[in-house]
Amino acid sequence: MAIPRAAKTQRRTRIQEEKEEQILEAALDVFSVSGFRGSTIDQIAEVAGMSKPNLLYYFRTKEAMHRSLIDRVLFTWLEPLRAFDALGNPENEIRSYIRRKLEMARDFPRESRLFANEVLQGAPHIEDELKGPLKELVDEKAEVIRVWAKAGKIAKCDPYHLIFSIWSTTQHYADFDVQVRAVLGQGQSGEGRFEDAARFLEQLFIDGLRVRAVEPAS
Amino acid sequence: MAIPRAAKTQRRTRIQEEKEEQILEAALDVFSVSGFRGSTIDQIAEVAGMSKPNLLYYFRTKEAMHRSLIDRVLFTWLEPLRAFDALGNPENEIRSYIRRKLEMARDFPRESRLFANEVLQGAPHIEDELKGPLKELVDEKAEVIRVWAKAGKIAKCDPYHLIFSIWSTTQHYADFDVQVRAVLGQGQSGEGRFEDAARFLEQLFIDGLRVRAVEPAS
DNA sequence: TGTAATGTTTACCAGTCGGTCAAATTATCC
DNA sequence: GGATAATTTGACCGACTGGTAAACATTACA
Numbered sequence: 001m002a003i004p005r006a007a008k009t010q011r012r013t014r015i016q017e018e019k020e021e022q023i024l025e026a027a028l029d030v031f032s033v034s035g036f037r038g039s040t041i042d043q044i045a046e047v048a049g050m051s052k053p054n055l056l057y058y059f060r061t062k063e064a065m066h067r068s069l070i071d072r073v074l075f076t077w078l079e080p081l082r083a084f085d086a087l088g089n090p091e092n093e094i095r096s097y098i099r100r101k102l103e104m105a106r107d108f109p110r111e112s113r114l115f116a117n118e119v120l121q122g123a124p125h126i127e128d129e130l131k132g133p134l135k136e137l138v139d140e141k142a143e144v145i146r147v148w149a150k151a152g153k154i155a156k157c158d159p160y161h162l163i164f165s166i167w168s169t170t171q172h173y174a175d176f177d178v179q180v181r182a183v184l185g186q187g188q189s190g191e192g193r194f195e196d197a198a199r200f201l202e203q204l205f206i207d208g209l210r211v212r213a214v215e216p217a218s
Numbered sequence: 219m220a221i222p223r224a225a226k227t228q229r230r231t232r233i234q235e236e237k238e239e240q241i242l243e244a245a246l247d248v249f250s251v252s253g254f255r256g257s258t259i260d261q262i263a264e265v266a267g268m269s270k271p272n273l274l275y276y277f278r279t280k281e282a283m284h285r286s287l288i289d290r291v292l293f294t295w296l297e298p299l300r301a302f303d304a305l306g307n308p309e310n311e312i313r314s315y316i317r318r319k320l321e322m323a324r325d326f327p328r329e330s331r332l333f334a335n336e337v338l339q340g341a342p343h344i345e346d347e348l349k350g351p352l353k354e355l356v357d358e359k360a361e362v363i364r365v366w367a368k369a370g371k372i373a374k375c376d377p378y379h380l381i382f383s384i385w386s387t388t389q390h391y392a393d394f395d396v397q398v399r400a401v402l403g404q405g406q407s408g409e410g411r412f413e414d415a416a417r418f419l420e421q422l423f424i425d426g427l428r429v430r431a432v433e434p435a436s
Numbered sequence: 437t438g439t440a441a442t443g444t445t446t447a448c449c450a451g452t453c454g455g456t457c458a459a460a461t462t463a464t465c466c
Numbered sequence: 467g468g469a470t471a472a473t474t475t476g477a478c479c480g481a482c483t484g485g486t487a488a489a490c491a492t493t494a495c496a
Contacts, residue, residue: 061485164391
């Protein structure tokens with residue numbers, strides 16, 4: 001009859017898969033620009049090309065759409081950090097991490113902005129994820145870096161702030177894209193800026209973390 | 219009689235000054251958290267402790283309030299970059315710039331988030347400022363850095379991306395404060411993280427930009 | 437092919453949004 | 467103290483908000 005709201009059945013219809021995909025795609029468009037509060041279901045419906053009640057047939061509330069989107073994107077988003085390998089060569093690992101994060105900023109800017117908006121506005125919907133899975137993953141990788149530093153493979157440094165600085169510098173090119181373009185001017189607005197950024201950041205972090213041959217006596 | 223909307227008289231009343239101050243203070247609170255679209259006049263009115271029509275007596279529209287806030291804050295915000303001195307010692311200048319930006323992130327996080335929200339959402343209200351005054355200032359300082367690099371005082375690097383990286387790493391501690399706290403955990407949530415960040419970033423940038431004693435032959 | 441489940445839409449609701457208006461209150465200045 | 471200008475407020479407006487109800491259309495499947 002009428003009542004069953006999408007997910008009541010055990011198996012998901014082809015239509016359900018397609019439409020939910022379509023909706024989340026549109027939701028990503030809208031939420032990533034305006035944040036949760038600033039976005040409206042009508043906007044998302046229009047981008048998705050369907051009526052508002054139809055959206056609400058697949059996701060009962062605006063919050064459910066947002067939640068669903070966050071869940072789906074978060075895992076992928078942490079992939080580069082997860083790939084950080086304790087057994088690899090430190091310089092290579094750091095270089096790879098920077099490159100991967102930068103590629104994600106280039107290829108998935110909406111995902112980056114979705115999180116940026118959320119965190120910027122106090123992370124009201126993802127506090128648990130930050131304090132749980134995210135913190136655990138960072139703790140684990142920070143320990144790896146700490147060991148590297150202790151073994152003299154890279155310079156002594158605070159591993160947490162190292163991770164923060166890689167996050168911020170790379171995501172900057174997605175989150176603050178408008179500003180970057182404005183400052184670089186029309187000429188540099190192709191994808192070349194990502195190449196330049198990669199070159200600069202790799203140099204900065206590799207040289208910045210290289211162990212000084214001779215420490216000045218203190 | 220009724221009509222005169224605040225600024226019609228030549229001289230501004232004491233009350234006008236006070237109330238406008240009070241309103242902008244509240245507006246900063248609200249806009250910096252929710253962005254323009256996500257904020258409501260009612261919220262601002264409540265924080266400011268006055269009625270909505272009273273707010274609209276001083277600022278005709280929500281947009282006018284936002285505009286006014288941006289204008290007032292932008293100048294201050296660029297102060298550290300403006301202080302960047304072409305005649306100073308490169309290492310000292312960079313170190314000072316990092317420290318000043320970090321202090322601003324610590325002392326004026328709302329201002330940082332106000333801009334972050336705005337830029338993140340496509341900078342619909344400050345596009346002109348970005349392409350005009352901001353770009354000009356950055357161009358000027360980038361030239362300074364370029365000359366330093368050419369003279370061998372710091373490593374060869376793209377000055378624009380250097381500036382971007384200093385912006386992003388420092389402002390990260392204001393804009394993504396919730397995330398930083400979540401990852402560092404309760405223990406590190408005092409102001410100590412700014413000290414640690416300063417130490418790390420100064421090391422990273424100074425060592426990362428120091429001219430290599432011997433360049434490997436290429 | 438029939439029919440039950442699934443999918444879609446129109447019309448609508450109560451609450452909120454930005455903003456106006458006129459009346460009431462307060463400050464200012466002679 | 468009174469006239470005049472400045473300030474403040476409650477009541478209100480039309481547009482928009484998230485969300486619902488029920489009728490209608492389509493699909494899957496026996």
